[in-house]
Amino acid sequence: METKIYILVVEDEPDVLDSIVRDITVFEKFFPIEMADSAEEARELIDSILEKDDQIGLILCDHVLPGDNGVELLVEMQNRAETEDTQKVLITGQAGLQETVRAVNEADLKHYIAKPWQKDELTKITKELLTDYVIDHVEAPLKYMQVLDGERIAEHIRTGRGITDR
Amino acid sequence: MKFKLGKQWIDDRNRVVQLIRRLFDDSGHSERFLKSVAEGEVLLKEGDPLEDIFLLLEGSVELYKKKPDTDTDFPIARLEAGSFIGIIAFTTGEPSLTTAVAAAPSVLLKIPDEEVRSLFKKNKQFRNYMDELILANLLDRFRNTIILQIKLNSANNKLREERNELQKAYRELKEAQDRLIYQEKMATLGQLVAGFAHEVNNPTASLLRSTETLEERISSLMLLLEKEPDDLDFFISLYNAGRKAGYPDTATLRELTAQLKESFTEATPAQLRLLAQVPESLTARLLENKVLKGEELDFYLNQFELGKMFQNIESSGNRIAGLVKSLKSYSRTDTEREWEKIDIREGIHDTLQLTSNRIKYYDIDLDLPEVPMIRANAAALNQVWTNIILNAADAMGKNGSLSIQCNNNQETLWVEIRDSGPGIDEEIIERIFDSNFSTKKSEVKFGLGLGLSISRDIIHQHGGTISAKNSAKGGAIFTVTLPL
Known part of the structure; x- marks a missing residue:
């Protein structure tokens, strides 16, 4: 079976979680979405996704969570080989400067989205980051063009990097 | 301060001097050494080699010391009858340490240094008297030093106390200032909170009121849908279910979605997630009507979601209103x-x-x-x-x-x-x-x-x-x- 690339959303408030997922449903045709309401549940999901030899392309993570916080989860993922390349995004209203700096330095944070977010912003960032991920990790990215940045993927295929690199 | 040190004679140097004088009188030398001086006359000069020693019989003598690097002399001690003037220079052989000036008309025995030393050798009694006198004078000086030391100590203590009091006063002032700043900060914050609460209240009220009206309008629009009455009823049930639906936690949601996928095999994940929140009686009806996928399923699920969104707006709005109310009542800006x-x-x-x-x-x-x-x-x-x-x-x-x-x-x-x-x-x-x-x-x-x-x-x-x-x-x- 083909490797699936997941989007993981971690948020403890159900209505907010629901809104985030609703905003990025458009990507779900190619990138299944998994939801967790705590870092602990996220870990279990990560394990079960990796067990099936699937990948996590993007994580959208709240900072204030029960148990371990979002930044801790992201740093942990950065230190794990299979999730090091996962594109990491914080969606939060409450991460302090110190924690955000840590996320940037230790978890290679790709983006910080402040609540309340705009749908356009969220989908734009999701599209960009998934495009980056797909270009770097997928041999035949053609099928993703439909929901991602088609131009960049086409350029990538045209210059042949997609074929010769791997 | 009175020190009780040893024998009577130590306290009564005058008697010793008188004894020495009598010794000179007895030997008939006294006239030669007896000397009267007027007030202000200089007996010894600081730095000069000691030629004579002086035993003060009557009156008083002031000792002066030159301040370093200046020409000013300042008084360091006043000697009364019974004192040995030049005692340090005599015992150490160094030049005079101080300048001695008569502070009142005085009578002294002025004895050349050499004479004293030869008398010392010849006359045992003189030697005894002189020893006693030197001892008494040194003790006196020593006593003065102790008294000075004690005075100095008490002055130091007083200064230290004053310094501590000043430090304390400074600390208290600093604390008072910090408090004022803090209170000022709280007061400003209180005003900001009041303003903020007021500003947020209006849009929140407007949001909630508009939602209410919007919902009424949409309900009446729904009635205009061209559907079978029975189906319309189902429609409204879906909407009402959405209006009341809670959010299952993510684990339950995953489980329900997986179960529903067995019946709704072709539904998208997003559709399955919504279905998982729809009451079972209504999903059963969808299955019964073979509404299983695609736009047709969306059509029904949209009703449910519509209700859910209204519920969301309403509960979020109420949450904001509740927070604002707490803010206002917390800061008491409404009273x-x-x-x-x-x-x-x-x-x-x-x-x-x-x-x-x-x-x-x-x-x-x-x-x-x-x-x-x-x-x-x-x-x-x-x-x-x-x-x-x-x-x-x-x-x-x-x-x-x-x-x-x-x-x-x-x-x-x-x-x-x-x-x-x-x-x-x-x-x-x-x-x-x-x-x-x-x-x-x-x-x-x-x-x-x-x-x-x-x-x-x-x-x-x-x-x-x-x-x-x-x-x-x-x-x-x-x-x-x-x-x-």
Whole structure:
């Protein structure tokens, strides 16, 4: 079976979680979405996704969570080989400067989205980051063009990097 | 100061001098050595080699010492009858250390140095007398040194006391200033909060009212849909179900979605997620009607989602309104008077509401039975609850438990706040209510390390007490008492 690339959303408030997922449903045709309401549940999901030899392309993570916080989860993922390349995004209203700096330095944070977010912003960032991920990790990215940045993927295929690199 | 040192003669040098004089009288030499001087006459000059020694019989002599690097002489000692002038130079052989000037018309025995030394050898009695005299004079000087030392010490002590008092006064001033800044900050913040609450209230009210109207309009539009009456009924049921649906937690949602995928095999994940929230009776009807996928399924699910969105808007709006209400009642900007009859439990609830982002994951155990109303400054008391609760949150970190109890007897009401943190170091527990005492070194956010000290002031203003101790089971316990 083909490797699936997941989007993981971690948020403890159900209505907010629901809104985030609703905003990025458009990507779900190619990138299944998994939801967790705590870092602990996220870990279990990560394990079960990796067990099936699937990948996590993007994580959208709240900072204030029960148990371990979002930044801790992201740093942990950065230190794990299979999730090091996962594109990491914080969606939060409450991460302090110190924690955000840590996320940037230790978890290679790709983006910080402040609540309340705009749908356009969220989908734009999701599209960009998934495009980056797909270009770097997928041999035949053609099928993703439909929901991602088609131009960049086409350029990538045209210059042949997609074929010769791997 | 009177020293009791040894024999009588030590205190009575004059007698010794008189004895020496008699010795000279007996030998018939006395005329040769006896010398009267007028006031102001110089006997010895500082730095000159000692040629004669002087024994003062009557009057007094002042000793002067030159101030280093200047020409000014300052008096260092006044010698009375019985003194040996030039004693240091005589005993050490060095030049005179001081300038000796008659301070009054005086009578002295002026004896050339050599003569003294030869008499010393020849006359045993003279030697004895001179020894006694030297000893007595040295003792006297020594005694003066001690007296001076004691005076110096007491002057030093006084200075130190004064310095400590000044330091204390400075500290108190600094604290008073910090307090003023803090209070000013709180006052400004209070005004900002009042303004903010007011500004947020209007759009929130408008949001909620518009939603209500919007919902009415949409309901009447739904009735215009060209559908079978029976189906319309189903439609409305879906909408109403959405209006009341709660959110399942993510694990349950995953489980339900997986189950539903068996019946709705071709539905998208997004559709399955919505279906998972639809009541079972209604999903059964969808299955019955073979509405299983695609746009047709969306058509029905949209109704459910519509209801859900309305519910969302309404509950979010109410949440904002509730928070604003707590903010207003917490800061008491809606009342004119600072002091009024209040139920302290309301303030505690407001505080918990407003600190909810810090205490969200704690086990909170409230035991707040009805207590008599008291006359108090509600906003100030809220500051106290906030300080104690936020300190507990700082101590506990993310997880922990917080228990708040209140009770009363005939005269007093008390509130006890316990946490499950590490407790307070016994070494500092005495000082935590002092000004500028803070355990937060670098990360002082809003306060100046004044939180608990201001809390103590506030409670004292109410005629109450505030105290802290460690629980035997771990964690800190803060107790506030307020008179009824």
